[in-house]
Amino acid sequence: MKVSPIAHKQACPLCQSLDYVIRTESNPARTIRHSEAFGKTVYVRVPAIRLFCMQCQCGFV
Numbered sequence: 001m002k003v004s005p006i007a008h009k010q011a012c013p014l015c016q017s018l019d020y021v022i023r024t025e026s027n028p029a030r031t032i033r034h035s036e037a038f039g040k041t042v043y044v045r046v047p048a049i050r051l052f053c054m055q056c057q058c059g060f061v
């Protein structure tokens, strides 16, 4: 199952602001084991998007 983010950016985990956050690059999608559904184990393919807060100088995914 493939999923995608509903928002273009996420708030910085330090200052909680969206204003200084930029997207830097996208890493290859990660596969995450999610839960059981339909009697099978479900894995979701999640794009790993790198973001950077200009104010805190911190990068996060």
Ligand SMILES: [Zn+2]
Pocket: 012, 013, 014, 015, 016, 017, 020, 053, 054, 055, 056, 057
């Ligand atoms: Zn910040």
